[in-house]
Amino acid sequence: MPQQALSDLLWPGDARAGDLFGDAAVVAAMVRVEQAWLHTLSGTPVDLSGLVEPDDLPALAEESEASGNPVVPLLALLRSRLGDAGLLHAGLTSQDVLDTALVLCLRETTGRLLDEVAAQIEALCELADRHRDTPMAGRTLTQHAVPITFGLKVAGWLTGVLDARDVLAAAADLPIQIGGAAGSLAAPTALAGAPGRARDWVARTAAELGLAVREPWHTARAPFTRFADALVTCSDAWGKIANDVLVGSRPEVGEIAEGTAEGRGGSSTMPNKRNPVLAVLVRRAALAAPPLAATMHVAAANAVDERPDGSWHVEWATLRTLSRRTVVAGSQTAELLSGLTVNAARMARTLDAARPGIDAEQRKFGADAPYRGATDDIIDAVLARAARESSGRGRADRRTAR
Amino acid sequence: MPQQALSDLLWPGDARAGDLFGDAAVVAAMVRVEQAWLHTLSGTPVDLSGLVEPDDLPALAEESEASGNPVVPLLALLRSRLGDAGLLHAGLTSQDVLDTALVLCLRETTGRLLDEVAAQIEALCELADRHRDTPMAGRTLTQHAVPITFGLKVAGWLTGVLDARDVLAAAADLPIQIGGAAGSLAAPTALAGAPGRARDWVARTAAELGLAVREPWHTARAPFTRFADALVTCSDAWGKIANDVLVGSRPEVGEIAEGTAEGRGGSSTMPNKRNPVLAVLVRRAALAAPPLAATMHVAAANAVDERPDGSWHVEWATLRTLSRRTVVAGSQTAELLSGLTVNAARMARTLDAARPGIDAEQRKFGADAPYRGATDDIIDAVLARAARESSGRGRADRRTAR
Amino acid sequence: MPQQALSDLLWPGDARAGDLFGDAAVVAAMVRVEQAWLHTLSGTPVDLSGLVEPDDLPALAEESEASGNPVVPLLALLRSRLGDAGLLHAGLTSQDVLDTALVLCLRETTGRLLDEVAAQIEALCELADRHRDTPMAGRTLTQHAVPITFGLKVAGWLTGVLDARDVLAAAADLPIQIGGAAGSLAAPTALAGAPGRARDWVARTAAELGLAVREPWHTARAPFTRFADALVTCSDAWGKIANDVLVGSRPEVGEIAEGTAEGRGGSSTMPNKRNPVLAVLVRRAALAAPPLAATMHVAAANAVDERPDGSWHVEWATLRTLSRRTVVAGSQTAELLSGLTVNAARMARTLDAARPGIDAEQRKFGADAPYRGATDDIIDAVLARAARESSGRGRADRRTAR
Amino acid sequence: MPQQALSDLLWPGDARAGDLFGDAAVVAAMVRVEQAWLHTLSGTPVDLSGLVEPDDLPALAEESEASGNPVVPLLALLRSRLGDAGLLHAGLTSQDVLDTALVLCLRETTGRLLDEVAAQIEALCELADRHRDTPMAGRTLTQHAVPITFGLKVAGWLTGVLDARDVLAAAADLPIQIGGAAGSLAAPTALAGAPGRARDWVARTAAELGLAVREPWHTARAPFTRFADALVTCSDAWGKIANDVLVGSRPEVGEIAEGTAEGRGGSSTMPNKRNPVLAVLVRRAALAAPPLAATMHVAAANAVDERPDGSWHVEWATLRTLSRRTVVAGSQTAELLSGLTVNAARMARTLDAARPGIDAEQRKFGADAPYRGATDDIIDAVLARAARESSGRGRADRRTAR
DSSP: OOOOOOOOTTSTTGGGGTTTTOHHHHHHHHHHHHHHHHHHHHSSOOOOTTSOOGGGHHHHHHHHHHHSSTHHHHHHHHHHHHSOOTTTTTTOOHHHHHHHHHHHHHHHHHHHHHHHHHHHHHHHHHHHHHTTTOEEEEEETTEEEEEEEHHHHHHHHHHHHHHHHHHHHHHOOOBOOOOOTTSSOHHHHHHHSSHHHHHHHHHHHHHHHTOBOOSOOTTOOHHHHHHHHHHHHHHHHHHHHHHHHHHHTSTTTOSEEOOOOTTTTOOSSOTTOOOOHHHHHHHHHHHHSHHHHHHHHHHHHTOOSSBOSSHHHHHHHHHHHHHHHHHHHHHHHHHHHHTOEEOHHHHHHHHHHTTTGGGHHHHHTTOOSSOOTTHHHHHHHHHHHHHHHHHTHHHHHHHHTO | OOOOOOOOTTSTTGGGGTTTTOHHHHHHHHHHHHHHHHHHHHSSOOOOTTSOOGGGHHHHHHHHHHHSSSHHHHHHHHHHHHSOOTTTTTTOOHHHHHHHHHHHHHHHHHHHHHHHHHHHHHHHHHHHHHTTTOEEEEEETTEEEEEEEHHHHHHHHHHHHHHHHHHHHHHOOOBOOOOOTTSSOHHHHHHHSSHHHHHHHHHHHHHHHTOBOOSOOTTOOHHHHHHHHHHHHHHHHHHHHHHHHHHHTSTTTOSEEOOOOTTTTOOSSOTTOOOOHHHHHHHHHHHHSHHHHHHHHHHHHTOOSSBOSSHHHHHHHHHHHHHHHHHHHHHHHHHHHHTOEEOHHHHHHHHHHTTTGGGHHHHHTTOOSSOOTTHHHHHHHHHHHHHHHHHTHHHHHHHHTO | OOOOOOOOTTSTTGGGGTTTTOHHHHHHHHHHHHHHHHHHHHSSOOOOTTSOOGGGHHHHHHHHHHHSSSHHHHHHHHHHHHSOOTTTTTTOOHHHHHHHHHHHHHHHHHHHHHHHHHHHHHHHHHHHHHTTTOEEEEEETTEEEEEEEHHHHHHHHHHHHHHHHHHHHHHOOOBOOOOOTTSSOHHHHHHHSSHHHHHHHHHHHHHHHTOBOOSOOTTOOHHHHHHHHHHHHHHHHHHHHHHHHHHHTSTTTOSEEOOOOTTTTOOSSOTTOOOOHHHHHHHHHHHHSHHHHHHHHHHHHTOOSSBOSSHHHHHHHHHHHHHHHHHHHHHHHHHHHHTOEEOHHHHHHHHHHTTTGGGHHHHHTTOOSSOOTTHHHHHHHHHHHHHHHHHTHHHHHHHHTO | OOOOOOOOTTSTTGGGGTTTTOHHHHHHHHHHHHHHHHHHHHSSOOOOTTSOOGGGHHHHHHHHHHHSSSHHHHHHHHHHHHSOOTTTTTTOOHHHHHHHHHHHHHHHHHHHHHHHHHHHHHHHHHHHHHTTTOEEEEEETTEEEEEEEHHHHHHHHHHHHHHHHHHHHHHOOOBOOOOOTTSSOHHHHHHHSSHHHHHHHHHHHHHHHTOBOOSOOTTOOHHHHHHHHHHHHHHHHHHHHHHHHHHHTSTTTOSEEOOOOTTTTOOSSOTTOOOOHHHHHHHHHHHHSHHHHHHHHHHHHTOOSSBOSSHHHHHHHHHHHHHHHHHHHHHHHHHHHHTOEEOHHHHHHHHHHTTTGGGHHHHHTTOOSSOOTTHHHHHHHHHHHHHHHHHTHHHHHHHHTO
């Protein structure tokens, strides 16, 4: 099924996420799960990917209300197209297919994010190193505190991004979901003739899809909540960067600015305006993300029985929205960082103007200028962490998220 | 611009909202705002509604990132189509157009919701009256408490819906937003020649759009947070109904059931299943709504300057999602209530089986059976409230939300 | 029972809320509800207020776990102290007592808030009028937009506070909760001999407590969610003010500053620091409030049966936390506004430095300087609204919240 | 300083958390941080623990408003008591002390939680094994699906608890926070004479406190958000258990029940009631937790400068509330599980009554009864995971959280 880029008029930048988690992508993922299972059961490779057309999507979406999920109408469509559907979906339950399809989409999310994060880390390392000696006023609670360097500030940004990367990597190894109607693998076992063989089918399907194996988790939703929390941890880190850029690009501060791009930052009425659009949009995403992860936890906390009566259904669109927005914000942050303009002269001027107040602590300790403490060691330590993780675990994560 | 129904595969039932708040509807609303303003300034009726085609939407969405909002690319498009754009958008700022367009979309939301709520109230009144004498076990903290009647339970549902209706009605009279670049009406005044005339322009535009007049509220966002809170208050009330239906349709309880519809409630693997799909989907909406209103408040609390650096941008998609989902849930609740099946015999059987325990309080007070207290008075009072509000203020609200 | 001021080390400023909603206040409110009901039933005035001592509170709190709410151990205590408890609590259920006690505490919250809001409005009116001609740079998306006056900005703050006041006033008329075990008034009716007399008892108890009458709302929680939403609407409005103060008191901007108070704003290490502490603490409250109202809605949406299995219990501490924090933030905002220092010279200097860019729109429209549009009309309109509401509805609200 | 148990009347069960994170505990932790730093700088062991008395707490709390945090008044008090304060607090900033004190309190939280979780796991393993052959109806979307065993259901509970334990363990290794006024270690370096020596001081202080070392994270808050997310992941898992207990203890289901304890579950008016109080209170905690973690993320996303203007202050009380409530819910869940009553006969009866519908899938696949699939393998796999983690990593985690 050809995939179209989506775009949301009310979430500017949304097109950066491309077709990620769009209806077409979700249907393709569900088809891929059914295909892998069918392959496992029949022993014969099978290609179902051409059976659903883009034109089928609206009807699928509309028909999903009757059963409460999109798997039932998808199966009806696949069966009508296949003629002989044979073992299609045999032994699975709707949640097996939809959960595993969500996992496949989230893996795509992870891959996209790790690319953006790698680009951010590269830009941040470069900035931190280049500006390790660029003095500026440190600020706490909005007021001048003590002098710092811009490189130290960037090392703080980098710490946030590296932390987010670690949290994402720890959450990224999402497992397959196959448990059958009530999580006992009863139907697969009936088909396989023995529980061990049914479990082997699960393992083989997981291997074909490149997913980890796990006991059924229909109502133990930590894999999804952990992933959602990781997405928010990413946007938290980017939000901090955006906030600093927004303060720094206030004309009265004027220390940092977004790169200029043709047509960017214009106003509908004020010819003079050059708005820090990327930072504004990243901040937007950071403000909107936390309640979405909370929604995932509210859903998890309301799980009941062998499949819950509404809280499962909450998760789908929430994961999609959170995934797309995080990918968009990651891309915008990477672009923002790569084009960042640093006005070292203005930083120096503001620092000078802040004297002698800003040097009060230095005088209290009778210390020499520049009052930079362990700035170099801290920057070096953070850069070393970035280098270490990018060369080592980074590659492993990328493999996981293929 | 012809409007297409939307549909979201991951939010089954979404199609019930039709084209509400879709990209096409939002663009149409923005065009309508520009048109009303242009009419006011030029004195000549003008029809801009045909200038934007559905095919324009993806590009508009994508281009909205450069300026951070969709108004700038929309204006470019309108100007290119108009040839001589004249006074188009003269004196307005992006936020004037987008906020007022959101208000127009929210008014459509209100109208849709009041229709659904009216249908719910009708069904609830009928149920409460019909079952005022249908005895059943009252339950608190999951345990049998004292006998009640199903009519009394329905009167409780109705109270929730009437409360929600009141809260919605109080929030529905959303005002126009016209303030110019920084809320002083500077450009409109420059064009009008005098502040009084500029304010008169605002009033005339508001009249043409059927909106209330208000001083600029670019950064005082209570109109939007109050509306979002009202939407959540609606889904809270419906969530309570859905929860009771879900408990009541558990096979071990078996007291109430969703109406059966062809193909509804089926399972992908279990031929025996008839799932209470509408209640499940309504409960889903009720669980997912509160964080969205919280998002609106987080945005409002982060307002700063004369237009905020990200928190304004948070609101747009949030209002859309919340509006569509609430309309969908309202429609599903109305259908659920109109088709509800009540098993009075089963209620009676369960009540009998709960004896003598469930009569313990009655015995404590030496009261006669049936132990129904002021049930009739309470039901009558709630029915009277429903009748009073539907005949009086109801009509006024409908007028407001035209 | 003597009440002690509380104080929370991790919520600086908490002591401003005094004993509001503390355990002692809640117990006193519960005792007052039992007393009013007992008075109604027995026809004899009775004073239970001295029966519970501060030393009783820890045991009451601890014993509340066994029954899941504090009413059961309170009744045991009252009975042990009374000797002959007679009609104490006769016909009531725990939720009747606790909900009504919460309403009494929330009424105290309302009274405290309306006092703070009145002080804020007074300060804001004075500031808006005094600075109606104080020119400054208007800012949108952090960048200079067009000139405004500080009075216009304050009029925007005032709009937010007036909106919040309206929302609070509309939510403040909280009703009594008396429904008996399952909301049918069965036990009161048994005691009264007739439903009409039972309902009359409810009305008389409500009158004694100064509360509105209402049909039982054990599981229709809009009165509480609406109140919580109103509290957040207040902190939203104050958050906007705090954000502007924080930007304005950045040394690079330097346009506004908190009043200085002995010892305020100091740092543990930097002798130079004067932090805008009040604004910081108000912003803190505004950021933390929205999720608490969402918690109330999540609770309402999970209501089930005649008393829910957990979501009722969520509300109590949530309402307390939200109430205390909002009162604290309201007090801090009032103090912040009354002591605000405005640096008009600095505003003028920044505006001049922003030229000619900031005048671009003015030039586009060929308008004369000063480019202030309808600033005076807008300020006057907002001041008039403040005056109108304070003289009229204001008094009525205060009466309601007595 | 002697610590008193706290107790919150409006959060029944709160006393289970003892003095965890109370004002006294927080002050003691701050004193311990100052003491460790002073020891490091002076080279001489010092005991500050007796300097602050319980009677000092209210004043400390009240005075914390002036500086916006409790460190400044604590230092004033310590200095007044010490006479010669010497190097007390030398080189530190308030955030260093408060953040590290929070970390110490959170470590106490972790230790308490791991104890409760270990008790839960023990009870769950026993239940899963004992009931691996206890047949019951599996339920999806409230309806009978296929037969399962109660042991399988418990294995699902156990999966949730093990997942939560893993997430908690991964978040538990919280680091020290020492960065000085703006995160550069400028003052410590001035005191130490060289950055390497200042960093060595940090390492030695961390060692004395038993904490991990880390570059300053004043505005990179993933350590705290991750911990908060882990707490919510715990209450999610317990919420699922509570929900199943609540459904199972409905009289119409009657399959499981809380253990009976003297006086537990009583009603204020209905002598017949035995409410499932522990499950109700656990469900309460699960519903209320997600918004608190969202609050931590909103705070993180609003970080700015070298110390933020409000969002830092949001974290303190949020972490406290979330910690206490999670510990309480963990304890209640452990007690609930250890006393759970299982009615196998009732389960069997319901399953029989659900036939033949519940056997429809079995018939479809022509499978023999009992239709239990891989139930034993799944239970064994989950039990093996529990055993493996308890013997291996479990011990390591406990060590970390000492």
